[in-house]
Amino acid sequence: MSKVYVTRQIPQEPLDRLRRSHEVEINPHDRPLTRDELLREVRGRDAVITLLTDTIDSEVLDAAGPQCRIFANYAVGYNNFDLDAATRRGVILTNTPGVLDEATATHAWSLLLAVARRIPEAERHLRAGRWNGWGPLQFLGQDVDHKTLGIAGLGRIGSQFASKAAAFNMRVIYHNLVRVPEFEQACGATFVDKATLLREADFLSLHLPLMPETRHYIGAQELAAMKPTAVLVNTGRGPLVDEQALVAALRDRVIWGAGLDVFEHEPLLTPGLAELENVVIVPHIASATFETRLAMGRIAVENVMSVLAGRPPQNCINPSLRHEPPQF
Ligand code: DGY
Secondary structure, X not given: OOEEEEOOOOOHHHHHHHHHHOEEEEOOOOOOOXXXXXXXXXXXXXXXEEOOOOOEOHHXXXXXXXXXXXXXXXXXXXXXEOHHHHHHOOOEEEOOOOOOHHHHHHHHHHHHHHHHXXXXXXXXXXXXXXXXXXXXXXXXXXXXXXXXXXXXXXXXXXXXXHHHHHHHOOEEEEEOOOOOHHXXXXXXXXXXXXXXXXXXXXXXXEOOOOOOOOOOOEOHHHHHHOOOOOEEEEOOOHHHEOHHHHHHHHHOOOOOEEEEOOOOEOXXXXXXXXXXXXXXXXXXXXXOOHHHHHHHHHHHXXXXXXXXXXXXXXXXXXXXXXXXXXXX
C-alpha cells in the first residue's frame, strides 16, 4: 500500500475512496501545518495532497524523499509550488482546474455587487442600531447596469466571470497575454491594452495567475490611472495587488472601492485595510461551496490515484512531464 499524506482535512468522500487502496494520513489540526510539521509529515510518503498554504520547495521535496511521486494541490492556483525544483526531481505536481470556475466567478460578482451597492457597510449600520429611517441620500452606490466591465486575465475563471456580464448589459473589455477571438464573439468583448483597461473600466476584476510577471499588477501607478468611481475586485491571488498602495488609494478615494477575497500576506491584512468602509473583505472563500470543494477533492484524489497506479494524471502542471497544457 502506498503512503499518502493530506496536509489538511478536505471533504471526506474522496478521501474514503483513496483509503480503500492506500494508507492515508491527514493533518489532525484545524489549521495549516507549520513549516516544521510539514517537513516532518511528508517524510517517506509516496504522495502528498497539499493546500495553497503549503510552500512546496526543494527543502520539502528532499524531506519527502526520492520515493515521493506526486504533490497534488487542492487548488487551481499553484504559486505555492516550486515547479523547477519538482521537475528536476521528477516529482509530478497537479492542480484542480475546471471545477471551481463557476463558484469563483459568482463570488467575484458577489464582491462586485456588494461593493457597488455598499451592502456590508449598510448592514453594519443597521445592525449597530444607527438607522433612523429611510433617507434619500443614504448609502448611495454605483449602478452596475450598462457600465464597462474590465477583466485582467482571460483563463477559464475570467471567461466564466465575463459570461455573466450580459445579465447587466455591460460593455466588456479585457486584457490578456493573448487575444481570444472566440471569447470576443461569445461575450461581445473587446481586447484592449492594459492602459486602456485601467482607464476605461468601471469595474476591474483580476483573474491572473500569480507569477513573477504579475506580482503587483496593480500598484500605486495603476490605481492612479483608474477612474475615481472605479471598483477593483480580486479573487485571484493577493500579491497581484500592492496592498499598501491599495489601502492608500481607498483611503484617499483615488478609486471608489474594492472587493477582496485574497490578500498579499494571508492571513494577515495590511494595517488600515480592515478599518476602511469602502472595501469588502472576505477570507479567501471564492471556491467555498459544498459542491465545488467536493469536486476539487475528487480531482486531487484522482490525480494521486493515477500517478500511484503508474498512469499520467489529468492535471499535471510540470511543463516537461505533462501531456496537456496546464489550466487555470
Ligand atoms: C484556488 O483553487 O487556487 C483557490 O484560490 C482556492 O480555492
